[in-house]
Amino acid sequence: MSTAVSDGTTRAVVVDDSRFMRTLIRTLLEDSAVEVVAEAGNGSEAIEVVSEHQPDVVTMDIEMPEMNGLDAVEGIMERCPTPVLMLSAHAEEDADVTFEALDRGAVDFVTKPGGEVTSEMPRVKRELVEKLRSAAAVDLSKTRGRSRPSTTSRQRAKPASKPSKPTSADSLPEGSTLIVGASTGGPNVVERVLATLPADAGLRVLVIQHMPKGFTKRFSTRLDARCEYEVKEATDGERIGPGQIRVAPGGSHLLVTGDRAGQLRLALSDDDPLHGVKPAIDLTMASAAETVKKPLAGVLLTGMGRDGVDGMTRISRAGGYTVAQDEKTSAIFGMPKRAIEAGCVDAIAPDGSITEEALRGLTS
Incomplete structure (x- = not known):
């Protein structure tokens, strides 16, 4: 290199x-x-x-x-x-x-x-x-030629305050929500994470991948073909329920404005970029932390900068569970590292174990 x-x-x-x-x-x-x-x-x-x-x-x-x-x-x-x-x-x-x-x-x-x-x-x-x-x-x-990380290699960011339980989709509370944020090196990791989500978990999932306008729609189609959930690019004012994933459109911020009858109401914002990016992970996570009534988990994957740190902090303060990708499997250990340093991360996991860790946190 x-x-x-x-x-x-x-x-x-x-x-x-x-x-x-x-x-x-x-x-x-x-x-x-x-x-x-x-x-x-x-x-x-x-x-x-x-x-x-x-x-x-x-x-x-x-x-x-x-x-x-x-x-x-x-x-x-x-x-x-x-x-x-x-x-x-x-x-x-x-x-x-x-x-x-x-x-x-x-x-x-x-x-x-x-x-x-x-x-x-x-x-x-x-x-x-x-x-x-x-x-x-x-x-x-x-990023090249790496085998799938073992689920036994998970490490704790801080002493666990929540008991460890077997990962079981059946034990997930109805209406659980997962927010996934990623930047450079993220698209393939996001695919791997979502591909391992069990259909019977019935999660409501939002994905914020730093990506230009015009490409997130195709990214959504790729994700839809690789996982058991329905994946689409988010639209303004729509509601999503269990088993649905929405991807923040490039050029718009994605906000959660309501959580009623098991469905999340979404809104798109044309506000200025935050941290130089649009969509911004922080804004989606922060709005979810304020609005979501059911169990909530935030995941922060590879990327440079600090987008997602404030959002993960807000999810943690709201009682949600937070997971950061580990240094060993992150193409750029920037955003996850800053979130860990901020003390808002419950668990650090390799990309192959992130889904399991998030599900465990939601069942705790």
Whole structure:
């Protein structure tokens, strides 16, 4: 894996078949003190350039001649494992390809800058640089070729004040609610967590994954195909009941505004980003802590920054149960670490044990 130069500068390789786009991305990155050490015009060149320069991170276009971005990601992961940030066109039809790139080893994605200089360019630049630095911080040894963690490797964040009970869906109180938050490195972990939720548990589940507008709908479809619950992108004003999962739409905050007759009422907010993100985990968790009347659990997965720390704190103060992904299996142990340091986490668990731990907390 690559290492940053001694002064801490992030070193990047830019891959795109358009010379104009390579120049634009280079300019945006170098204006933010990111060193672009090389460029490549197709996937084959990318593999060679990355092997030669050993950067900290790669920005990768998807559609290119000779070898596309998907095959290039695979080649880089086989020959010289390096965090790859995909640049995806802002269109729903490109979402499938983008998620396939994540399946092949890319760590995150960002929507591709437009060619025109507009008032949106500062926001585009900020998002690109933040995503790139976050991707560069990913430890690939924790995301590639890892077997499913044993459920016996769970560790406690603090002495248990609640008795440990066997995990049983039958013993879950009706109307139990689970809130799952994740950022960089999260999509595949979220899939694994939700895939292990037993259908008879009848949970009401909300997922907040930091993801651009236009991609959360496809993410919801992927999740729906991988778990026993009904998964959809959340809509404003809807109500959800047991066995249903809703994903916060990119570009909107997701709030819980009511809990009546076993159903949660949801609302979408267009308020400003919080912690630079929209949707924000904190807002969903905080609204759930204030509103949900039945047992509540919060889960905070891999990601950089501190989104989710306040939300987990509020869930804990409201009597809910909180679980953080452990350092060993987190691509970026940022958000979970800060929540643990804040003292609001009941249990720390590897990704393969998070579902079991959350269910145990809900039955306590």
